[in-house]
Amino acid sequence: MRQASVRAHNLALVLRQVAAADRPPSRADVAASTGLTRATVSALVDDLVGGGLLAEVGPAPRSGAGRPATGLVLHGYGPAGLGLEINVDYLAGCVVDLTGTVRHRAVLHGDQRPLAPDAVLAAVADLGARLRAEARAAGRTVAGAALAVPGLVSGTGLVHRAPNLAWHEVDAAGVLATGPLGDLPLTIDNEANLAALAELHAGGPDSFVYVSGEIGIGAGIVLHRDLFRGARGWSGELGHVCVRPDGPLCRCGALGCLEQYAGQEALLRDLPPGEAGLARLRDDAALAEGRLPAAGRSLGVALAGVVNMLDVGTVVLGGIFGPLTPWLAPAVEAELARRVLTAAWAPMTVRASALGPAAAAVGAAGAVVRDILAEPAEWVLR
Amino acid sequence: MRQASVRAHNLALVLRQVAAADRPPSRADVAASTGLTRATVSALVDDLVGGGLLAEVGPAPRSGAGRPATGLVLHGYGPAGLGLEINVDYLAGCVVDLTGTVRHRAVLHGDQRPLAPDAVLAAVADLGARLRAEARAAGRTVAGAALAVPGLVSGTGLVHRAPNLAWHEVDAAGVLATGPLGDLPLTIDNEANLAALAELHAGGPDSFVYVSGEIGIGAGIVLHRDLFRGARGWSGELGHVCVRPDGPLCRCGALGCLEQYAGQEALLRDLPPGEAGLARLRDDAALAEGRLPAAGRSLGVALAGVVNMLDVGTVVLGGIFGPLTPWLAPAVEAELARRVLTAAWAPMTVRASALGPAAAAVGAAGAVVRDILAEPAEWVLR
DNA sequence: GTCAAATAATTCAACCGCTAAACAAATTAA
DNA sequence: TTAATTTGTTTAGCGGTTGAATTATTTGAC
Incomplete structure (x- = not known):
């Protein structure tokens, strides 16, 4: 370790x-x-102001004697982050400034499953380029991008599997490197992980499990304000945690996975697929009361196992589960209270996500700016 | 961060x-x-030698020209760590030097359940004091102690619950502070956590789940050579992960916990309890073949959920499971292969622990010296 | 209206720790 | 015996933080 790292740290x-x-x-x-x-x-602030990360604001009116202070704020026109999201039935993107404020956003609805991966990636890159141009016109420079994908991603930007998109070993980073965003540093991550980060930045607790209900069920785990990635980076496959060892066969080949009990297909059995069916479920109280508590109990069984192992005190229900929380949460809470060993003296909280749709895109953009804030030295001493 | 932290780091x-x-x-x-x-x-080595953490050894015979080097080794007579373990049917302790070598050890067999917590703590403190005296006679100074307990421990040394000892809110640190070890810095931790550390130091992989089969079933999780403690420090309650939501009632109040299928009581049903029954199980192939694979399948179901969430590539079977691994591992491996989503391209390993009995005591002593090695500045610049 | 007190921010000498290069020590190979 | 080689120490210099003194700007009391 050198002295320069002291500077970087400070x-x-x-x-x-x-x-x-x-x-x-x-x-x-x-x-x-x-x-x-x-x-x-x-001295440090001088560097940060010079590097465009901090700005000085007029002194806040203050009582008492003394020279008035100059206030310091994150620079609203410093580097910005571009977040992109590919999901089964939409593409989304947004630009976030250093303060975490969403400055530009766009969503393209449409089923992505019929399209080839390259076409989907080209479309999302195009969306990103448009947002980047908007940001530039408003005086902000996009410094990096992050892409959320509903699947298993390796650190090099390779999408190993996105089952619900039917993607298999897609080199997303490689494809995007040749498009209009090719000059930006890009990271690719799991959709649930980035949505969990969005929840954290939106004021979530320090540690929680974010349950992402989309077509499949994923989970993003935040511990001590840090994303938990497990040993090899593929943590959070909540949808394939076993609820009943002899349950129905899952697409993954195992028996009794949670997804078979609480996935979108299970919730919407005999209902129209997609948003139409979900609306029916939200609006028809008898229907919701009829099938959601059972799904909630399965969710609770799986989550109780997670909590027994990870000891996380809060569960956040996101994606399609968010609006359904009133029917799901009581059953989840009941199972957690019964099955979590520490529940007696360390009570569990279950709540709906504070975020709307395309949470992962916001989380992705936030992750870019958080990376800059976490390592300002690379930005300032360029 | 100050410059002194550069020194400490280096x-x-x-x-x-x-x-x-x-x-x-x-x-x-x-x-x-x-x-x-x-x-x-x-300059750094001078400080470390002066502080008794490093020693110089004679030059190793070397080919080629040049002034011969003086070799550096961890000081065998520097500060040592005292590890203690309270378990249901024994007390154990050991002293480990900086190199990680066990220098003194002792085990006291006997059922601790009939005794009051204070009596057990007094006995283990006595054991520790004897070992400390032995170490001192051999020229080593015990610099700190760690105690392993089969239960949920808070950072302050309070044992919230040790179900199999019937302990409840026992202030173990407070009791030990008044005994013969009262002058030593003491940490208290879960037995499975410390056994996992012992496994790591004995050459385990960088990331694994250590399954501790004692009366109950615990787990210690090591990720990237670091003990994973979860959000609040009570991670690893594998024994109470649900295997069947409608299974038999567990002592904890839930239904179908793993402990009901693979705990010692389940394995030894209709057999003599304790070591005698375990010996029968090891020696009678038909008996073992008759009941261990089913337990292994339950273990595999629970572990598959853990691996899907934590993405850990290796499972180490310890405690009573260690010697039973030949009968358990095939069933565990089969369930993992079927139920872990990433198993196709990131294969799982299941193996027996490399450690003998009282692994947690060794891990506890090792944790003390590893703490000194991790922060030598506090020791050297005293 | 002036001055003392208070608070904010900058300047400067000193110190600490690391680096680089020169130097001293101890060995092998020619 | 001497040159080459490698180890380890010494010394000057540099980056970064500290602490005290200094400058800047305001409030409040007389």
């Missing part, structure tokens, strides 16, 4: 303090809260 | 390099492998 520390403050802090405030001296903080 | 870095090397490295070797200069390494 740049990130100062930036974090400014981002976390509820009102624009002064250099002196930051010095007090970090333990660094005001001299050091001043 | 002290640990040098120490890690020496510990990881397969033969005593020279200062120049360490400089080459860390990227630090020889001058810096020399």
Whole structure:
């Protein structure tokens, strides 16, 4: 470790303090809260302002004597993040600035399953390029992009499997590198992981499991404000946790997977598929009361196992589960209360996601800017 | 972050390099492998030798020209760690030096369930004090202690529950602070967690789930050579993961917990309890073949859920499961292969623990010395 | 209206830790 | 015996933080 890493660390520390403050802090405030001296903080802030990550704002009216402070805020026109999402029945994208505010967004509805992977990737790249142009026109520079995919992704941007898109070993990063976004640094991640990050940044608790109900069921796990990826990066396959060892055969080849009890197809059996069926379920109380509690119990059984192993105190229901939470949550909570060993003294919370549709796109864009905020040295000392 | 943390970081870095090397490295070797200069390494090594963490050994015979190097090794007579274990039918303890070698050990067999918690704690403290005296007589100073308990422990040393000991909110740290070990820094942890650490230090893979079969079933999760504790520190309750939602009633109040299918009581139904019954199971092939595969399948169902969520590639069977692995592993492997979504391209390994009995005591002692090695600055710059 | 007190931010000498290069020490090979 | 080689130490210099002094700007009291 060199001294330069001290600088890098402290740049990130100062930036974090400014981002976390509820009102624009002064250099002196930051010095007090970090333990660094005001001299050091001043030098660090100079670098961050020079690098376009922080901006100074007029002094907040303050009581008492003394020279008024100059407030520090994240720069609204600094580098921005582009988030993209490919899902079964829509494409989505958005641009987020350093403060986490969504500045531009777009959604393209339409079933992606009939299209070849390359065509879908070209369409989402086109969507991203349009949003990037919008951002540039508004004075913001997109510094990187992240893509959410409903499947298993390796760190190199290879989509091993996206079962519900019928994708198999698709080199998404390679395809996008040749398109209009080819010049941007790009990461590709699982849709549930990025939606969980969106939930975190939208004010979620420090640790939770985000359950993403789309065609399949995925989970994004956040522990201590950090995305948990497991040993090899393929964590969170909640939909294929076993609920009954001798249950119905799942598409994955196993018996009694959760997806067979609480997946979209199971919930909408004998109903029209997609949004139409979900609307029926939301609006017809008797119908919802008839089938959702059973799905909730299965969800609860699977989640209880997860919580017994991971010890996470909050479950967030997202995707199609979000609007159905009133019917699902009581059953989930009941199973958790009965089956989680620590439930007696560490109670569990089940709630609906705070996010609307295309949560993963927002999470993806947020992940880009969070990466810049976490390692400002690379951006500032370029 | 201050400059002193650079020093602390580099002290640990040098120490890690020496510990990881397969033969005593020279200062120049360490400089080459860390990227630090020889001058810096020399200064750091001087501190570490002065602090009693490193020792110089005679030069290894080497071919080629040049001044012979002085080899560096972890100091065999530096600070040592005391590990203690309370289990249902024995107490155990050991002293481990910085190199990880077990120098002294002791086991006291006997059912602890009839005794009050204070009596058990007094007995284990007594055992620890004897081992500490032995270590001192041999020229080693015990620098800290760790205690393994088969239950849920909070960071402050409070044992919330140890169901198989019938303990409930026992302030183990408080009791031990008044005994003969009261002057030692003490940590208390779950038995499966510490056994998993022992497995890791004994050469286990970087990421694995250690399944601890004792009276109950616990799990210690190691990810990237680090113990995974979950959100609040109570991870790994594998025994209460649900295998069948409508299965038999468990002691915990839930239905169909794994412990009902693969716990010691289930395995030894109609057999003598304890070691006698286990010996029967090991020696009577027909008996083992008759009931262990079914237990293995249940274990496999529960572990498949864990692996789908955590994405861990190796399962290590420990405790009573260790010697029974030949009968259990095939069933576990079959369920994992069928139920783990990534099994097709990321194959799973199931193996027996490399450790004998009282693994948790060894892991506890190892954890103490690993803590010293991980933060040598606190020890050296005292 | 002036001055003292208070708070914010900058400047500067000192210190700490690492680097690079020169140097000293100890061995092998010619 | 000497040159080559490698190890380890010494020394000057540099980056980064600290702490104290200094400058800047406001409020409040007389």
